[in-house]
Amino acid sequence: MKSGSNLEKVLKAGHFAFTGELGPPRGTDAEEVRKKAAFLKGNVDSVNITDNQTAMVRMASWAASLLIMQEGLEPNYQMVCRDRNRLAMQADILGAYALGIRNMLCLSGDHQQFGDHPSAKGVFDIDSMQLIYMVKKMRDESKFLGGGDIEEPPQMFIGAAANPFAEPFEWRVHRLAKKINAGVDFIQTQCIYNMDKFREWIKRANDMGLTEKVYILAGVTPMKSIGMAKYMKAKVPGMDVPDEIIKRLQGAEKGKVAAEGIKIACEQIEEFKELQGVAGVHLMAIEWEHKVPEIAELAKVLPRPVME
Amino acid sequence: MIVAQRKPFDEIMDMLKGYKKVLNVGCGTCVAVCLAGGEKEVTVLNTELDMARKLKDDPIEIDGITIERQCDREYLAELDAKVDAYEAVVSMACGVGVQFLAERFPQIPVFPMVDTSGLAANQAVGWYEERCRSCNQCVLGMTGGICPVTMCAKGLYNGPCGGTNQGSCEINMDQPCAWYMIYERLERQGRLDNILELHKPVEWLDQTPRTLIQPGYKKIDPEDMV
Numbered sequence: 001m002k003s004g005s006n007l008e009k010v011l012k013a014g015h016f017a018f019t020g021e022l023g024p025p026r027g028t029d030a031e032e033v034r035k036k037a038a039f040l041k042g043n044v045d046s047v048n049i050t051d052n053q054t055a056m057v058r059m060a061s062w063a064a065s066l067l068i069m070q071e072g073l074e075p076n077y078q079m080v081c082r083d084r085n086r087l088a089m090q091a092d093i094l095g096a097y098a099l100g101i102r103n104m105l106c107l108s109g110d111h112q113q114f115g116d117h118p119s120a121k122g123v124f125d126i127d128s129m130q131l132i133y134m135v136k137k138m139r140d141e142s143k144f145l146g147g148g149d150i151e152e153p154p155q156m157f158i159g160a161a162a163n164p165f166a167e168p169f170e171w172r173v174h175r176l177a178k179k180i181n182a183g184v185d186f187i188q189t190q191c192i193y194n195m196d197k198f199r200e201w202i203k204r205a206n207d208m209g210l211t212e213k214v215y216i217l218a219g220v221t222p223m224k225s226i227g228m229a230k231y232m233k234a235k236v237p238g239m240d241v242p243d244e245i246i247k248r249l250q251g252a253e254k255g256k257v258a259a260e261g262i263k264i265a266c267e268q269i270e271e272f273k274e275l276q277g278v279a280g281v282h283l284m285a286i287e288w289e290h291k292v293p294e295i296a297e298l299a300k301v302l303p304r305p306v307m308e
Numbered sequence: 309m310i311v312a313q314r315k316p317f318d319e320i321m322d323m324l325k326g327y328k329k330v331l332n333v334g335c336g337t338c339v340a341v342c343l344a345g346g347e348k349e350v351t352v353l354n355t356e357l358d359m360a361r362k363l364k365d366d367p368i369e370i371d372g373i374t375i376e377r378q379c380d381r382e383y384l385a386e387l388d389a390k391v392d393a394y395e396a397v398v399s400m401a402c403g404v405g406v407q408f409l410a411e412r413f414p415q416i417p418v419f420p421m422v423d424t425s426g427l428a429a430n431q432a433v434g435w436y437e438e439r440c441r442s443c444n445q446c447v448l449g450m451t452g453g454i455c456p457v458t459m460c461a462k463g464l465y466n467g468p469c470g471g472t473n474q475g476s477c478e479i480n481m482d483q484p485c486a487w488y489m490i491y492e493r494l495e496r497q498g499r500l501d502n503i504l505e506l507h508k509p510v511e512w513l514d515q516t517p518r519t520l521i522q523p524g525y526k527k528i529d530p531e532d533m534v
């Protein structure tokens with residue numbers, strides 16, 4: 001065991017993992033975090049706590065992580081490279097571990113231009129790949145990036161993102177291999193809508209032997225509406241939404257579009273359970289946390305395994 | 309070359325409030341080429357200032373002179389005999405020139421008239437694009453001649469990030485993704501192995517003021533020079 005986190009145990013035992021996501025509030029309301037957490041409890045193995053998602057200021061990821069731990073959930077602490085330099089990052093990692101956080105997701109972060117402080121200075125002292133390398137060095141060598149010794153090093157289960165759809169497609173598996181070499185333990189992918197492309201990506205990852213070295217959790221976000229599907233297709237960089245998805249939603253009866261979105265998601269999850277190389281699903285139902293129990297039920301991923 | 313752009317006129321008017329006799333010093337090198345601070349731009353600014361101040365009933369006496377390079381003592385020397393006749397000096401050179409001027413005449417207020425924006429290439433007349441951030445450790449050999457520090461909006465050394473969008477950067481469809489271009493070029497040259505390995509965290513060399521002394525040369529006391 002690298003970290004002994006619940007997520008690591010679930011994956012190591014060969015269970016099909018199911019993780020969720022929670023966005024901290026744009027304010028100090030702990031109750032809001034607890035409410036969202038209540039919908040996720042018992043339905044997922046670990047919950048990603050986003051870090052200033054879309055470059056909007058929100059409650060710190062470590063703080064919201066702590067709040068959900070108090071509710072009996074396991075956080076997956078996200079950290080972006082946009083907002084901190086290597087000193088602040090390492091300090092936060094030590095603090096997070098001391099507070100009981102055991103999973104981390106290393107991300108570049110959306111460009112600050114997208115958020116509510118568009119002219120903020122983007123730090124990017126290190127990038128997501130180098131962040132993985134740094135967390136691994138802290139864990140496995142008990143060393144800070146600068147070379148100094150760490151007493152009681154943080155034993156994190158190290159995660160990262162992968163986008164199977166971004167061009168150049170040929171490069172995607174190499175980038176995955178690079179993350180594995182840097183030290184990543186698990187991957188959560190970008191939301192998948194283009195299943196053909198995803199199958200091709202995972203096949204290539206299998207062929208290169210990558211899926212034996214890393215746990216891949218397929219990213220799923222159910223579409224709430226036709227507008228959301230169109231927006232994601234047109235406006236969200238790196239998102240691949242085939243027209244068939246939009247057509248299927250358009251074909252749904254009035255008032256049943258969201259249900260159709262959930263149905264599509266559940267069909268995907270069914271396929272992922274059988275797909276070689278996929279170790280689980282990461283469900284990103286942001287601002288739709290109350291639907292998670294229903295989705296988990298319909299996707300037949302309940303009950304979640306209880307690990308020792 | 310170094311490129312710059314004239315400051316907004318209101319900001320210039322604000323800086324010169326209260327000064328009645330001013331010398332405007334242009335620079336004949338980079339900023340002249342990029343049409344920001346050469347002889348012609350000195351004349352234009354002076355004319356505008358003269359008119360604007362007259363309209364305000366607060367005339368200004370403003371002379372202009374353009375020297376070859378403001379970042380070079382040899383040329384600044386021309387100004388030694390002139391500046392003391394003025395209440396202030398304004399410079400149309402890049403930030404280097406402004407500072408060098410201010411350093412030579414510490415008794416006189418010196419104001420910048422341009423905003424220096426960077427090291428850029430001349431795409432066409434009046435159109436310049438940044439290409440270098442002078443990071444002090446060039447990786448262009450590895451990246452197929454495309455600078456990730458300058459051209460990638462996040463300055464990533466292990467790109468592209470997840471936001472890369474069909475060849476464009478996530479910030480804007482009109483901005484090419486540097487890492488997409490790097491991939492394409494290296495692929496065409498059969499050099500993808502350059503970027504297969506992790507590029508370790510960078511030891512930044514631009515975090516303190518830098519001094520550069522070429523091999524065979526040494527630091528000498530400015531007093532001993534011209």
Ligand code: SF4
Nearest residue numbers: 460469477478485486
């Ligand atoms: S999209 Fe490309 S250029 Fe833009 S930040 Fe990401 S890697 Fe850099």
